[in-house]
Amino acid sequence: MQIPFTEVPVLDVSALFDETGPGYHDAVHALGDAARHVGFMQIVGHGVDPALFDALLEHTKAFFALPDDQKRRVYIGNSTNHRGYVPPGEEVFAEGSYDTKEAFDLSIDLPADDPRYLAGNPLLGPNQWPDLPGFREAVTAWYDAVFALSRVLLRAFAVALGEPADRFDRHVTTPPSQLRLIHYPYDPDAEDRPGIGAHTDYECFTLLRPTAPGLEVLNSAGRWIDVPLIEDAFVVNIGDLLEIWSNGEFVATTHRVRKVSEERYSFPLFVNVDYDTVVEPLPRFVGDGRPARPRVIAGEHLFAQTAQSFHYLKDRLARGEVSLPDDARPLASFGRKPVSANSTR
Template identity: 40%
Template sequence: MPLDYKESYRIGADMRHAGYVPFTEKGLYGDEGKRRRYESFDLSLETVSDDVGSNIFNGPLRWPDLPGFRNVVYRFFCDMIDVSREFSTIIEISLDMEPGAIVSKMSHPASQLRLLHYIENNDALDLKDTNMGAHTDYECFTILYQDSPGLQAQLRNGAWIDVPPVDGALVVNIGDMLECLTNGYWKSNAHRVINTGKERYSIPFFSSLDYNSKIAPMERFILASDGLREYKEIVAGEHLLEQVTRDFSYLRKLHVSGQFELRNGMPSENPFQYTVKELD
């Protein structure tokens, strides 16, 4: 669609973190250099509850007046919430957690869906100028559809490996919230998207918890670490909001001007994004 049409649905209208994300909404990734090569349409849950309260990730949003767009996209988003709850039940069983340890905190989750479009370009491959810089995801886990190469994940030894699309398969990344809950037993996985020069579409669903949910390492994982508690308690929505503010210039501007408050202030980094030395 024309740029002026897309801009009329720009993210941040009425303090709602949903809508069109232009190329100018640049995050604080150190390896995104010269210019941003992707745009997106972001959305999250439209319903609210007394437990969730007012926040920028829940509530009504403005949908483009394109025939069928809202019906198809929001149905897919709601289906992904159902899938994420089922997947969380599997996680609870596999980690020998109490039933509902995760799912009980997903009544009105601050989960998000992004419709990402990377544009074709003639820029040379440069790992200091990636399409999307290296980062971890801030939620419990991410379920990703992608249509072409570009995604890479980092191993513990620092090496980066390609994560190509596989027909009939989705990619799953562990996120920050599960790292906290498991006291580091599961790590939030660093990943990036390198520039192949080709057009690329991807649809990540970020499975989160309810905004006010408190997350802390579970006792069994602390005992498995010789009683060492690696992480302090966090509030799911606050961690998400702090990191998203680092990613979006409109939120950073509002925060600096005093129009948008972060209870803990804007962090200089993501405490879950571990740093490893890359191999030569």
Template identity: 40%
Template sequence: MSDSFPGCVSSAAAALPVLDLRELEVPERRAAFLAELGHAAREIGFFYLIGHGVAAEKFVRIEEVSRRFFALPDEEKHAIGMANSPHFRGYTATGHELTRNRPDRREQIDIGVELPALELGPDAPVWKRLQGPNQWPAGLPELREVALDWSATLRQVAIRLLRAFAQALEQPADALDGLIDKTPAQLLKLIRYPGSSDPALRQGVGAHKDAGILTLLHQDHHGGLQVERPEGWIDVPPIEGAFVINIGEILELATNGYLRATMHRVVTPPEGVVRYSIGYFLSPSLEGSVPLLPLPEHLAKLALGPESDPKNPLFREIGPNAIKGRLRSHRDVAERHYPEQYAALDRLD
């Protein structure tokens, strides 16, 4: 795969499936919905979700508060810079998050579960430092209420989907609940992509797989998201009121590679255009490890094992997997708060 962002296959020629979550509750449509979900997850890894029940006014509120956040003066945003936080919470300026060791052209704020930092001794696992409070801008106090409400709402949608995934894999609905039944873990990203006409600045976000369980993405009316398919990179244009859903590497591990997390990226919008998006990432509780589902034989024989990148190996232990990804993406936080781990990062690249 080239890093030069070649031309894409038309989205009209390779559209993603559109699934309606309401069909899960309709007895005569339930089996068909689960079959469509299983096909979309295995063959593509991405789909649109409608019928999710998230009220239109919640979309309006999160969009409005996101734009107001990015319109704050730079000094107010930098006052809650992620480098202040050993928990990887807060604002990241354009070019300060890395994907595959290259800077992404976007600014964002990362918001997790609002929890106190743990009191840890010197021998505690380093990943336990991921739990902690968020940083909130003094000039926009309503961001906290709106962002936490959005996260709570989408968490319920994501859990419904996770249980549907289990059933699509011919497992009990609660087969994957062990991933989420301890201390909650999740991430909300409010993101702004500034436009550019410079070919060297086309990486809004570099090609990657998501590390968590499920991602629910809300896009504004500007495109930019692309998914890798055998025929090339395809556009994923926004559909009003729909989430773009993709599975993360945790489900790839849990199914021994029967499900595959899919490579995707975001291309910088053209000069004069600003793109906003809001990503919600359902993550596993940091404690414990990823289970291996006992898939029925006809599914298990299609599971080829999870893909492994020697420079970014997957761990079944959730905490070490989570801290690894954050350290690699946010070198400024690693250098300031994790000096021992920071010194070892170059050996992974």
């Protein structure tokens, strides 16, 4: 029986940048071991320039310091492809918790005449950008750098699953990999309640840079484990799609944010594959006593989960302006359940 993890491993991934180097396979093994037994890890040696993060944080703070009416000029509900400002309370996860955060969501920035956007794709197209000097440039530079890192990790995850390094590359041309700029305001009267409700991530994996602690992950015993803040490290966690592709070999681990009494900024890049990608278990992980999990379409799964957790999209669903895929899964279809609703460890 697997022993429940009690901490999140810290991995140096510098060897992953040379696939022919002497340390590559050891680094891949460590990555795969964390993906199988924890579903979370923190990585150092990633090579992303700290100056890019400093610029991102500076411009993010400037945006969230704007008056509410200015932020709402780029309200996410004004878009047709899920881009823009997310006010507090807009997003509610399966457990129904009121999230204290506000956010700004963006993704790969396609032109307004992209045929997929014109055809009504709910996740592809142009970003909404606030009229704030330097914001777009700083955010785009960060997006590009972290997206490049994600490609290195995706190849390593493929090797860790026993596949060729390029197994998933064919599915990464214009993926709706979403970057979120998240702000948890300072609240001197804050109680120990969720800042983001318990959930798994809907994509392949997530690369996260936070500025303060507060993230917790759920182990196999149903207990919450703190993820400590490590300067200049990324938190990496497996999402629903890699759990499906590996038929459960990799684990999409439930997580949440708590203890948000101090001001906190958080920058997750949700690493996805192309919208129309069919995600189903790899043959090597299917056999007697291990039936294949149901397949999903990557973009449809992401949109279905998003549409069930954002108020503006639930309103559009109710009005018949958008619809869920026929095989849409309910929220919280992946992950584990805590021992009790009030458990904090």
